[in-house]
Amino acid sequence: MAENCSEWSIDEIRREFPLLQNTDYAYLDNAATSQKPKVVLDAVRDFYETKNANPFRGLYPLSEAATEAYEDARRTVKEFIHAKSTEEIIFTRNASESLNLVAYSLGSILLEPGDEIVVSIAEHHSNMLPWRQAADRAGAKVVYLECGGDGSFTEEGLLSVLGERTKLVAMTQVSNVFGRENDIRRFAKVCHERGIVFVADGAQSVPHMAVDVQDLDVDFLAFSGHKMLAPDGIGVLYGKKKWLKKMPPFLSGGEMIESVTRDRVIYAELPHKFEAGTVNAGGAVGLAEAIRYMQQLGLDWIEERERAVTSLAYSRMKKIPGVHILGSENPDEHHGILTFTVDGVHPHDVSEILSASKIAVRAGHHCAQPLMQQLHVGSTTRASLMFYNTEEEVIRFTDALGAVRREMGYGE
Numbered sequence: 001m002a003e004n005c006s007e008w009s010i011d012e013i014r015r016e017f018p019l020l021q022n023t024d025y026a027y028l029d030n031a032a033t034s035q036k037p038k039v040v041l042d043a044v045r046d047f048y049e050t051k052n053a054n055p056f057r058g059l060y061p062l063s064e065a066a067t068e069a070y071e072d073a074r075r076t077v078k079e080f081i082h083a084k085s086t087e088e089i090i091f092t093r094n095a096s097e098s099l100n101l102v103a104y105s106l107g108s109i110l111l112e113p114g115d116e117i118v119v120s121i122a123e124h125h126s127n128m129l130p131w132r133q134a135a136d137r138a139g140a141k142v143v144y145l146e147c148g149g150d151g152s153f154t155e156e157g158l159l160s161v162l163g164e165r166t167k168l169v170a171m172t173q174v175s176n177v178f179g180r181e182n183d184i185r186r187f188a189k190v191c192h193e194r195g196i197v198f199v200a201d202g203a204q205s206v207p208h209m210a211v212d213v214q215d216l217d218v219d220f221l222a223f224s225g226h227k228m229l230a231p232d233g234i235g236v237l238y239g240k241k242k243w244l245k246k247m248p249p250f251l252s253g254g255e256m257i258e259s260v261t262r263d264r265v266i267y268a269e270l271p272h273k274f275e276a277g278t279v280n281a282g283g284a285v286g287l288a289e290a291i292r293y294m295q296q297l298g299l300d301w302i303e304e305r306e307r308a309v310t311s312l313a314y315s316r317m318k319k320i321p322g323v324h325i326l327g328s329e330n331p332d333e334h335h336g337i338l339t340f341t342v343d344g345v346h347p348h349d350v351s352e353i354l355s356a357s358k359i360a361v362r363a364g365h366h367c368a369q370p371l372m373q374q375l376h377v378g379s380t381t382r383a384s385l386m387f388y389n390t391e392e393e394v395i396r397f398t399d400a401l402g403a404v405r406r407e408m409g410y411g412e
Helices: 010-014 038-050 061-081 095-110 129-138 155-161 184-192 281-297 299-317 347-356 369-374 391-402
Strands: 089-092 116-120 141-145 166-172 197-201 220-224 235-239 257-260 265-267 323-325 337-342 362-364 380-384
Touching: 038 061, 038 281, 061 089, 061 235, 061 281, 089 095, 095 129, 095 166, 095 197, 095 220, 095 235, 116 129, 129 141, 141 155, 141 166, 155 184, 166 184, 184 197, 281 299, 299 323, 299 337, 299 391, 337 347, 347 362, 347 380, 347 391
Parallel strands: 116 141, 116 166, 166 197, 197 220
Antiparallel strands: 089 235, 220 235, 257 265, 323 337, 337 380, 362 380
């Protein structure tokens, strides 16, 4: 490949992704899981072939090399999201575990009976159910922040649900249903002016746009590696040090302690007190390589490319009778995610018909059932695009979508 990403063609980029070369499917389920480039697969393989030992636990060269590779990955993540310190970067399995960690650990020191947690109705279950469980444990209450029909949230709407007992607000940066970006910088500011903690789900934003946690000033941000070209089973929790230092460990076991006696435990310093047991060093190495690959492409280029293919898909879908796209009428506000219904056809049937045309999309409630209930739809179909998707794939998808109603026995 050329050294300057502006010289790379989409065909050259796609050749870096083995699965895309080994399937004739148009893969349009990237909001669930992205494909992995060879550089990431090679980095993981190299770790296990040349550095495979337990990090932190051996005073021999192989273990020290594994430790350095793992901590180098942490430094890469820290710089990528512009955290102040590597102590603020906790490796987890995925965004779900990251959010559970915050809800359980922070919830145990923050919440009291009668307190309130505000959760947006558009949240993935991973940023909703942990807070409901935290509220149950503390005798607190979850209050929902409603969105407009286009998926938007307003400052006025947020202010209307904040009260004297509100301790925390949880909101996604980019919705996995609407694809809409929320102004979490502004919402976090509103919360902080009232002493309220702000927790952001970055699972659909970090893979697709530049994210600066210091500029956003969120207290916590969670994201997953598998949605951003990295291996499954590696995720990140960013947290402000002032909170992480106060929070008790989420999991207990090896490596998260400084010392243990029969009647006393001293926990390890940050970030290790939250990383119990043998860590996923290979996954962390793969995540770091995925970040470097994305930086080589350029986050601005990625966002521009995904906006272009999304706009093409949106414009073609809007011309298909009986197809209704959820959310904004501005394609630039969908960030690669187009969730839709087809009149008279169940989303599972839509997905199966598209699959017969070798197009992979997602059908269901997308782990956002309360939002589906607010929108009065049981389930939907979702096409989600990434920078490596081509215009030809978009045309294949929309042509096949245009034939769905005919295949189910409807006329035009």
